[in-house]
Amino acid sequence: xxxxxxxxxxxxxxxxxxxxxxxxxxxxxxxxxxxxxxxxxxxxxxxxxxxxxxxxxxxxxxxxxxxxxxxxxxxxxxxxxxxxxxxxxxxxxxxxxxxxxxxxxxxxxxxxxxxxxxxxxxxxxxxxxxxxxxxxxxxxxxxxxxxxxxxxxxxxxxxxxxxxxxxxxxxxxxxxxxxxxxxxxxxxxxxxxxxxxxxxxxxxxxxxxxxxxxxxxxxxxxxxxxxxxxxxxxxxxxxxxxxxxxxxxxxxxxxxxxxxxxxxxxxxxxxxxxxxxxxxxxxxxxxxxxxxxxxxxxxxxxxxxxxxxxxxxxxxxxxxxxxxxxxxxxxxxxxxxxxxxxxxxxxxxxxxxxxxxxxxxxxxxxxxxxxxxxxxxxxxxxxxxxxxxxxxxxxxxxxxxxxxxxxxxxxxxxxxxxxxxxxxxxxxxxxxxxxxxxxxxxxxxxxxxxxxxxxxxxxxxxxxxxxxxxxxxxxxxxxxxxxxxxxxxxxxxxxxxxxxxxxxxxxxxxxxxxxxxxxxxxxxxxxxxxx
Numbered sequence: 001x002x003x004x005x006x007x008x009x010x011x012x013x014x015x016x017x018x019x020x021x022x023x024x025x026x027x028x029x030x031x032x033x034x035x036x037x038x039x040x041x042x043x044x045x046x047x048x049x050x051x052x053x054x055x056x057x058x059x060x061x062x063x064x065x066x067x068x069x070x071x072x073x074x075x076x077x078x079x080x081x082x083x084x085x086x087x088x089x090x091x092x093x094x095x096x097x098x099x100x101x102x103x104x105x106x107x108x109x110x111x112x113x114x115x116x117x118x119x120x121x122x123x124x125x126x127x128x129x130x131x132x133x134x135x136x137x138x139x140x141x142x143x144x145x146x147x148x149x150x151x152x153x154x155x156x157x158x159x160x161x162x163x164x165x166x167x168x169x170x171x172x173x174x175x176x177x178x179x180x181x182x183x184x185x186x187x188x189x190x191x192x193x194x195x196x197x198x199x200x201x202x203x204x205x206x207x208x209x210x211x212x213x214x215x216x217x218x219x220x221x222x223x224x225x226x227x228x229x230x231x232x233x234x235x236x237x238x239x240x241x242x243x244x245x246x247x248x249x250x251x252x253x254x255x256x257x258x259x260x261x262x263x264x265x266x267x268x269x270x271x272x273x274x275x276x277x278x279x280x281x282x283x284x285x286x287x288x289x290x291x292x293x294x295x296x297x298x299x300x301x302x303x304x305x306x307x308x309x310x311x312x313x314x315x316x317x318x319x320x321x322x323x324x325x326x327x328x329x330x331x332x333x334x335x336x337x338x339x340x341x342x343x344x345x346x347x348x349x350x351x352x353x354x355x356x357x358x359x360x361x362x363x364x365x366x367x368x369x370x371x372x373x374x375x376x377x378x379x380x381x382x383x384x385x386x387x388x389x390x391x392x393x394x395x396x397x398x399x400x401x402x403x404x405x406x407x408x409x410x411x412x413x414x415x416x417x418x419x420x421x422x423x424x425x426x427x428x429x430x431x432x433x434x435x436x437x438x439x440x441x442x443x444x445x446x447x448x449x450x451x452x453x454x455x456x457x458x459x460x461x462x463x464x465x466x467x468x469x470x471x472x473x474x475x476x477x478x479x480x481x482x483x484x485x486x487x488x489x490x491x492x493x494x495x496x497x498x499x500x501x502x503x504x505x506x507x508x509x510x511x512x513x514x515x516x517x518x519x520x521x522x523x524x525x526x527x528x529x530x531x
Contacts, residue, residue, distance in 0.1 A: 001047060002043075002044055002047040002048050005040050005041075005043040005044035005047065006040070006041075006044045008036070008040045009037050009040035009041045009043075009044060010037075012033045012034070012036040012037035012040060013033075013034070013037040014515075015029075015030075015033040016029075016030040016031075016033035016034040016037060017030070017511055018507070018511075019033060021503060021506075021507055021511075022503060022507070101137070102137050102138070102141065102193060102197075103193065105197070105349075106138075106141075106193055106197045107141050109197055109200060109201055109204075110138060110141040110142040110145065110200070111141060111142060113142055113144045113145070113200075113204055114204060115144065115174060115175070115204075116144050116145075116146060116174070116175075117144060117145055117146070117172060117173070117174050117200060117203055117204065118145075118146045118147075118148060118171075118172070118173050118174075119135055119138065119139075119145060119146065119147045119148065119170060119171075119172055120147075120148045120149075120150060120162075120170065120171040120172075120173070121134075121135070121147070121148070121149050121150065121168075121169075121170050122150050122152050122158075122159060122162070122164045122167060122168070122169045122170075122171070123149060123150070123151070123152065123167055123168060124151070124152060124153070124167045125151060127167065127168060128149060131149065131170075132149075134192065134196075135147040138196065138200075145200075152164065152167045162180075165182075166182070168182075168184055169181070169182050170182075170184070170196065170199075172196070172199045172200055172202075172203050173203060174203050174204065177202070177203045177207075178203065179199040179200075179202045179203050180199070181195045181196055181199050198241060201241070201479075202241050205479070208241055208242055208243045209241055209242050209243070209260040209261065209477050209479075210242070210243050210245065210258050210259055210260045210261075211237065211242050211243065211244045211245070211259075211260065211261045211262070211263060211473070212245055212246075212247040212255065212256065212259045212261070212262045212263070213244055213245070213246050213247060213262075213263050213265070214246075214247050214249050214262060214263065214264045214265075214267070215246045215247065215248055216248045216249065216250055216251075217267030217268060217269045217270075217271065217298065218266075218267060218268030218269050219264070219265045219266055219267055219268075220265050220266060220452060220456065222234045222244065222246065224457075225457065226457065227456065227457050227458035228453070228456050228457070228458070229456060229457050230265070230455065230456060230457070231457060232457045232460060233455050233456075233457075233460060233466075233469065236466070236470075237473070241477075241479070242260075242261075242473070247259075247262070249271075249275045249278055249279075250272055250274065250275055252278075253274055253278060254278050254281070254282075255278055255279070255281075255282040255287065259282070259287065260288060260477055261288045261289075261290065261473060261476050261477060262279075262282065262287065262288070262289050262290070263289075263290045263292075264279075264289070264290070264291045264292070265292040265452045265455070266292055266293060266294045266296075266297050266452035267297055267298050267301070268296065268297065268298060269298060270298045270299070270300045271298060271300045271301070271304075276300065276304055279304065280304075280307075283308075283414075283416075283444040283446065284416060284417045284444070285416055285417070285444075286416035286442065286443060286444050287444050287445075288444070288445045288446075288476035288477060289444070289445070289446045289447075289476075290446075290447050290449075290472060290473070290476060291305065291446070291447070291448045291449070292449050292451065292452035292455065293312055293360060293362070293448065293449070293450060293451075293452070294358065294360060294450075294451065294452055294453075295314060295315055295316060295317040295358060295359075295360040295389045296314070296315075296389070297314060297360075298314075299314050301314075302314060305448055306365070308372060308374075308412050308414065308446055309364055309365045309372045309374040309410075309412060310362055310363075310364065310365070310374065310410050310412060310446075310448045311361075311362070311363040311364070311365055312360065312362055312448065312450070313360070313361070314360070315388060315389050315390065316360050316361060316386050316387070316388065316389065317333060317358060317359065317360055317386070317387055317388075317389045317394060318333070318335050318356075318359045318360065318361060318380055318384055318385075318386060318387075318404075318406055318408070318450075319332045319333065319384060319385055319386075319387045319394060319396060319401075320332050320333075320334070320335035320336070320380055320381065320383070320384040320404075321383040321384065321385075322335075322336065322380075322381040322383045322384065324336045324338065324353070324381075331357075333357070333358050333394065334355060334356070334357045334358070335355075335356055335359055335380045335381075335384060335408070336353050336354070336355050336463075337353065337354045337355070337356065337378045337379070337380065337408065338353050338381070339378060339379045339380075339381070339405065340377070340378045341375060341376060341377050341378065343375070344375055344377055344411060345471075345475050345480045346377055346411060346447075346468070346471050346472055346475045347377050347378055347468070347471070350378070350464055350467070350468065352463050352464045353463040353464070354378070354454065354462070354463045354464050354465050354468055355454060355459065355462045355463055355465060356408055356450070356451040356453070356454050356459075357451065357453040357454070357459060358451070358453065359408055359450045359451040360450040360451070361386050361402075361406040361407060361408065361450055362407055362408060362409055362410055362448050362449065362450040363376070363406075363407045363410070364376055364407070364410050371414050371415045372412060372413070372414045373412065373413045373414070374410055374411075374412050375410060375411045375412075376407040376409070376410055377407075377408075377409040377410060377411055377447075378407075378408055378409055379404070379405040379406060379407050379408060380404045380405050380406045380408065381404055381405060382403070382404050382405055383404065384403075384404030384405065384406055385401040385402060385403050385404055385406075386401055386402040386404075386406055387401050408449065408450045408451065409447065409448065409449040409450060410447070410448050411445070411446070411447050411475070412445070412446040412447070412448070413443050413444070413445055413446075414443060414444055414446075415442070415443055415444075416442060416443055416444050445475070445476050445478075447472050447475070447476065449472075454468070454469070455469045
């Protein structure tokens, strides 16, 4: 009779626990089961009262009670540790490619935020889970990020205030500045982190930087949407940290005082003397200049760049025989780069390949010039060589051609001079000349790249080409933390933990596993007692 009572008591206890967890909305089931369990436990204790009195009088029982107390204390410590871990929200990304963790660069930005920044998601109710997943990655690392969700159907006035065109737009704002992130493809957008992180930097740092794009010498067009144009590059810059404006330097005679960066991309015709002086004057005042050249670019750039320690020889091109050329269709005139300078802020994180169609070597001068620091950024392979380009055809000469590796880009820094005066056009005073003097920089920065096609609409889509161009501008602007983040591979399997699955997991780990251990211990104890 006592054995039947204890079996019924255990069965009622188990039924009560499972029903309370899985069918919590129907409380009558677990309440009745719990009541029956109490009754059966009482019957069992009454029938076996003599046995329990005898057992509790033994020293072995007292030792067992002590062991139970120690176990309870140990369990209590585990519960306490678990509560601490829950309070401090300790997380660990176990996915193969760390898909649910921000990059080190983003984390550094978030931990260095100077003030409170709001993340406002304008969404439909069905998008709530997706954007909660996105924002959770960011708010985890900084208490200064505050998230907010606006239903585009329920709050039309707020939608109108922020000029929201479509659901899924994120507004990032501080007390004084606002940025927006649009055209997202949800949590799986490969550029999601780059877009949000750079928008946060834009809000935290201030107004957009001004880039002047020199034109008038046959440069690539910012408006050209063909494969050789720069329209995609312009759109990317203007959607982020920069404003881009064309500059006809020969008309202005000087580089405007509000220029943060000046870009000269593959000029074909000669630069006039007034333009050369304007560039030199701009650099002398601490300017930031990016020059992209081709084997067919103007010869006037050779003397200009030589003043700053960069060797550029027109009509010279790179022939690459590395087996990696198969990735470029086997074209030996399109070198693929895998060797980057890990000491440079521009390329230290570059690990993937980049491509430079019809490139020309850009080397640093052997004679170190006073006050200049010239650094090679990336190079071709040892199986490359420099060859002459005549009548748009390569004329290789194995006897005289210079062997690789060949440097394709250099960065240059030098001390600015306060003695340089702005050149005037035809002795006249221009409107820009009457503007207040810009803030003097301690140094100028210059980057020279032996290719312009890597930033074109077709070239920028290959490897890390777009990232390299972005990082060059960030370095020139002294904003190395305005980074271009590579999307992470998604070749990993995922297990979606739904609410129902979570209940079964908790039931197995919290109830079933401990009961199995308890049952095993009880069986061992009973077996020893019989002996």
